[in-house]
Amino acid sequence: MNEPAFVIPLWADLVAVGLGGVQGALFASGFRGQRRLDFLGVAIIGIVIGMGGGLIRDLLLGVVPATLQHNGYLLTATGAAIVGMLLAGIFERLTAVIVGLDAIVIGLFGAFGTSKALALGLPLVPAVFVGVFAAVGGSVLRDVLMGLPVAIMHVGSLYAVAAGVGCLVLAVADAFGAPLVAAAIAGVVVTAVIRILAVIFDLSLPEQRMLYRRKVAVETSAITIVRPPEDAA
Amino acid sequence: MNEPAFVIPLWADLVAVGLGGVQGALFASGFRGQRRLDFLGVAIIGIVIGMGGGLIRDLLLGVVPATLQHNGYLLTATGAAIVGMLLAGIFERLTAVIVGLDAIVIGLFGAFGTSKALALGLPLVPAVFVGVFAAVGGSVLRDVLMGLPVAIMHVGSLYAVAAGVGCLVLAVADAFGAPLVAAAIAGVVVTAVIRILAVIFDLSLPEQRMLYRRKVAVETSAITIVRPPEDAA
């Protein structure tokens, strides 16, 4: 365990907020849906990705949100969102930048979440959970606000798993007495590397449906009747 | 009122988390949408249903979430979600099991939410509200994450009403001096029975539109123009 006086350095927190803000605005700028996002919509997504991780972490931990104690967080997130919008106008193909930034951002928010949770005395399992939630929570909010299917729910590229493994590495290293800063750096690197490799090699978890394909093949609509999804209507 | 030192016994809380985890994973395993859920998606729904009620309750009450103070909650929810996935592979028709488990789970989360709120000194009406929110909040999160229409909003089977009546029974019994454990058991039973009867007899609230059908029949699109839903485009 670590001293309870642990605080994430302001500059590190602001770096995560800024990278998140750029990434969120880049992502939202590339959105083409039936309904158009306006400038404000893009800025909101930037702020949500930049500040969502820290807000969720502090709500779960029951502490007053650090992101609301200092003018710097919101100014950084808003400025970064504007930078993201401008970059989206300059570059043409940004997929690699978006994915790379995203990998670093979820690594940082995961590491900050788990570190702060451990510093506040939470046991290992909930500390990892807080880290994962802080890492991916911003993207859940983004998808809900934009009306997209929630990314971490669907056959994808090991998004939450990457966050979980990184946070677990951090928490286990801390439990074995490693310095928290070193453990946090290891956690960030592990998360970012898994996430980037997953995108490059198009890895994903097997579908859960494989489990009982045999039976369903015989009687196709076994459980569907419970509640049909809207798009099946 | 009760002594402020009231705590829900750990075993009872873990039973609710476990049943919720099984139910959530069973529900999610039966999902057939345009986009497939992977293993992780099913596990997330199990964890959301198992832990959502307690998390929402404690956020509303402004206390540090009990579910994050002990490794047991997340391990139970995760284990239960895995059991739910396996059961979904073994059984073919699970509707009855899903509905029954669900009725018990909303009863338990409602009773725990209202009990804890009363023990913290909240008045009767907000205590019932916290109970209802704890009971149905997990299902709202599930529907948002899975991209389904939010169940409690639509013509259905008295979902939130069942939770509300059970929580009200508990709170009124407590106000009349009944022992909290007895009041809580009564609340759970009332909620579960209403919910199960509602499903069996296909009960639902009348549509609100019935109220002004006469007028709308004359001038069909009176209010629709305020904001047309996406699917009407």
Next chain:
Amino acid sequence: MNEPAFVIPLWADLVAVGLGGVQGALFASGFRGQRRLDFLGVAIIGIVIGMGGGLIRDLLLGVVPATLQHNGYLLTATGAAIVGMLLAGIFERLTAVIVGLDAIVIGLFGAFGTSKALALGLPLVPAVFVGVFAAVGGSVLRDVLMGLPVAIMHVGSLYAVAAGVGCLVLAVADAFGAPLVAAAIAGVVVTAVIRILAVIFDLSLPEQRMLYRRKVAVETSAITIVRPPEDAA
């Protein structure tokens, strides 16, 4: 800065909750989607709009929600939702009423949010953020619960901007030593006037896409591939 003993008078808070409840139920009563809302759904939307702003404010500020400390809030919100349902049955064209009430409600919740944040010692920028979040948060919850596109994200009528300008006026006036009540009234008026003018003159922010239309015209699907929206499938 103001004395930390600042509290929003109960009657003012209940007025905001009541107006919000009426507005929410009116809005929801006019909803025509593929899936019907029942009475309870309409009541839930009324309660969400009436109480959402205060709940979100207090969660962000890390204080126990004021709306759960007194029976009056929920009773007011529920009663107001019922009034809203009845009004929806009596009147035929309610668009003007809905928009006008909405403008006042977001003004009130924004002003209360920013005032309370300043009184708790938050810096100016986060205090404005809390106000904006309190003002528009209820509508975000409403849209998510009803399965509508989230209004503040899309090319619209300066919804969040109206709240932001009003909260900023309040916070700047407070920083220059104006009495908080006067500053709050100014904030409410500014927000409501901007919002109503925006609806009347159909003002909106330019689309963010204008920024890089030139490039996209050449290579149309540049960024779309990142994640196609569901409705494009």
